[in-house]
Amino acid sequence: MVRSSLPVLMDGLLWLPLTGVLLVRFFSRNSGRVRKIFSGILWGEVALATVAGRSLIGSGSPMALRMLFPVLILLALCLPVGLIGRGESRQGREEGLPVLSLLMLFFSAGFLLSPSPVWSIAFWGGLLFTAGKVAETFPCGAEERREPLRPAILLSLFLFPLSQALSGRLPFFPSVGPGQAGLSGGAFGLSVLAFLVFCPFFPFQRWLSFVPVSGGLTGWIAVRFALFLLSVFGVLRWALPLENPSFSESLPVLLGLSFLAQLQGGLLALGEPVLRKRISALVFSQTSLSIPALFLAGRDRPWVVAVLSISLMMPGLLLAVVSDHLERETRRQRFRDWSGLHRFMPRADRLFLVASIAFSAVPGFGAFSGLVLVGTNPALSSLWIWSLLPLAGIVLVQAVLWKSWESIFLGPSSSSFPSPRDLPFPLSWKLVAFLVPVLLMGAFPGILEELFRWKGGP
Numbered sequence: 164m165v166r167s168s169l170p171v172l173m174d175g176l177l178w179l180p181l182t183g184v185l186l187v188r189f190f191s192r193n194s195g196r197v198r199k200i201f202s203g204i205l206w207g208e209v210a211l212a213t214v215a216g217r218s219l220i221g222s223g224s225p226m227a228l229r230m231l232f233p234v235l236i237l238l239a240l241c242l243p244v245g246l247i248g249r250g251e252s253r254q255g256r257e258e259g260l261p262v263l264s265l266l267m268l269f270f271s272a273g274f275l276l277s278p279s280p281v282w283s284i285a286f287w288g289g290l291l292f293t294a295g296k297v298a299e300t301f302p303c304g305a306e307e308r309r310e311p312l313r314p315a316i317l318l319s320l321f322l323f324p325l326s327q328a329l330s331g332r333l334p335f336f337p338s339v340g341p342g343q344a345g346l347s348g349g350a351f352g353l354s355v356l357a358f359l360v361f362c363p364f365f366p367f368q369r370w371l372s373f374v375p376v377s378g379g380l381t382g383w384i385a386v387r388f389a390l391f392l393l394s395v396f397g398v399l400r401w402a403l404p405l406e407n408p409s410f411s412e413s414l415p416v417l418l419g420l421s422f423l424a425q426l427q428g429g430l431l432a433l434g435e436p437v438l439r440k441r442i443s444a445l446v447f448s449q450t451s452l453s454i455p456a457l458f459l460a461g462r463d464r465p466w467v468v469a470v471l472s473i474s475l476m477m478p479g480l481l482l483a484v485v486s487d488h489l490e491r492e493t494r495r496q497r498f499r500d501w502s503g504l505h506r507f508m509p510r511a512d513r514l515f516l517v518a519s520i521a522f523s524a525v526p527g528f529g530a531f532s533g534l535v536l537v538g539t540n541p542a543l544s545s546l547w548i549w550s551l552l553p554l555a556g557i558v559l560v561q562a563v564l565w566k567s568w569e570s571i572f573l574g575p576s577s578s579s580f581p582s583p584r585d586l587p588f589p590l591s592w593k594l595v596a597f598l599v600p601v602l603l604m605g606a607f608p609g610i611l612e613e614l615f616r617w618k619g620g621p
Contacts (some may be wrong), residue, residue, distance in 0.1 A: 172215040172277055173230075178236060179208055180269035187261050188406035193531050198249070201261040205245050208268065212238040222321060231592050232465055233275035236396050239473045242597070243385035243392075244268045247297060250382050259300060260382075267293045271393060280332045282399065283323045283475065290393065291316045297386055302378030302619050311370035315360045323401070351405040358397035361390040363451035374443040376496065384446060384483040388476045391450055395472050399461050406462070414458060418549050422452035425556035429570045430564045439487050441567060446479050449522060449560050452530075455549055456537045467536040470608055474529025474601045478521035481597045485515045485586070489571065492583035498567070502575035508585040512572045514594055519564035521601050524557050529604030538610060 183204030190196045212234055219231045270293055275288030298312050311455030327333050361401035363371055374383045428448025435441040453472055455501040460467040488511060489504070490496055524530040534553075586594070 175211050177272045180265045183265045197261055200250050208529055209241050214479050236392055237272055237275050239293055240271055240392055243389045246385040251551040263297045280327045288320055301382050304377050307375045307561050311373040313519050315370045319357045319360050322353045322357035326350045335551045354402040358394040361394040363424045363447050363455045366424045370449040372443055374439055379487050380405040380439040381483040381487050398457050399465050403462050418455055422552045429559035442482050442486050445560055450475055460537045460540050470529050470604045474604055476595045477601045478518040481518040485511050485598030498570040501571045502574040505572040506576055510570040510586045510591045516568055523561040527605050532605045532608035
């Protein structure tokens with residue numbers, strides 16, 4: 164019974180978001196009904212992914228367990244997609260975001276669940292096109308509109324199919340023989356680069372740290388985390404199987420570049436006087452920790468990468484939501500204009516502090532457990548220095564977040580703005596739910612290890 168229901172569940176995960184797009188377009192003139200339809204489709208996708216995950220665990224077959232990883236990523240992806248779709252309709256043209264976000268979920272499900280490289284390329288192209296349209300929809304000043312995502316999207320759209328063609332995975336292209344090591348290495352390098360353009364692996368990736376001073380911050384950060392999660396899966400699923408032994412010689416260079424990107428993001432955040440730009444730079448800095456996890460633990464233990472990636476996403480999105488609330492209520496963006504807000508916003512104060520601690524990879528949270536699990540990999544025996552280098556960046560992120568919290572909430576009350584409203588009590592508890600998976604993965608990181616007992620990644 165379980166095996167017969169799995170294909171139906173997988174089809175439902177793919178077609179439910181597309182059904183939601185049609186319904187939202189049909190009721191596009193009724194904003195209240197659109198919001199209800201969007202919420203129902205999103206919760207339906209969460210329920211289907213949960214049931215599909217339990218069915219995959221119950222089947223017990225290796226092929227079914229391989230599908231469990233993409234279902235887990237799809238389940239986590241519902242959070243940033245939901246935040247994008249429920250953007251502020253009063254800002255610019257954001258009323259089209261429910262349609263675009265459901266399209267993003269549809270293409271993401273196709274990319275995650277498709278076993279064929281041909282279909283994966285098609286869904287990846289649709290996803291990047293939709294993400295670009297979402298970024299264009301967000302309000303942005305004319306002097307800031309520089310389309311930072313467009314070059315990265317075009318580069319990825321070119322490199323991913325080329326890498327699969329060189330590897331011989333596409334129809335009408337010859338397979339790579341044992342004597343064509345150069346061709347195989349090129350396919351691996353191009354496939355890695357096609358996805359790493361959306362992960363902080365190199366300093367000066369401006370498209371991953373750009374955020375305008377107008378509009379909301381949450382949408383920008385949510386798009387980046389959605390592309391981040393999908394790119395991590397893309398490296399595990401389509402790049403690592405092409406890896407050749409010669410890559411180990413250049414791995415220290417890649418790890419060193421990711422460390423420089425981590426430090427660059429932290430230093431940019433330290434000198435940034437605007438809250439939203441500081442949060443954006445900190446997200447760039449901390450998510451660079453995924454690069455060592457991908458290449459040191461991803462092949463044999465992809466669940467470690469999932470623990471780290473999801474544990475960074477949840478508090479990062481929470482910081483963005485609270486920051487948006489602070490800006491809306493005070494109509495200020497610079498730290499020099501804030502002081503003593505804990506008297507007016509005690510719930511926002513606590514949420515910002517706890518999210519900062521969780522995002523800083525402090526012991527007890529999932530990001531810390533993920534880093535420890537990466538450090539226990541035998542592959543680190545020859546790369547022991549990596550276990551020390553990222554500590555400087557992690558401590559820098561912690562210091563910047565602690566300084567930000569002090570500047571905003573402690574000190575004397577500022578009289579430059581009227582008494583702001585705190586986060587509503589029901590919304591505060593909904594936001595607390597962001598941290599529940601992070602705490603569970605921090606306390607019980609071995610939960611996912613029991614589910615992913617195979618070699619070779621998803």
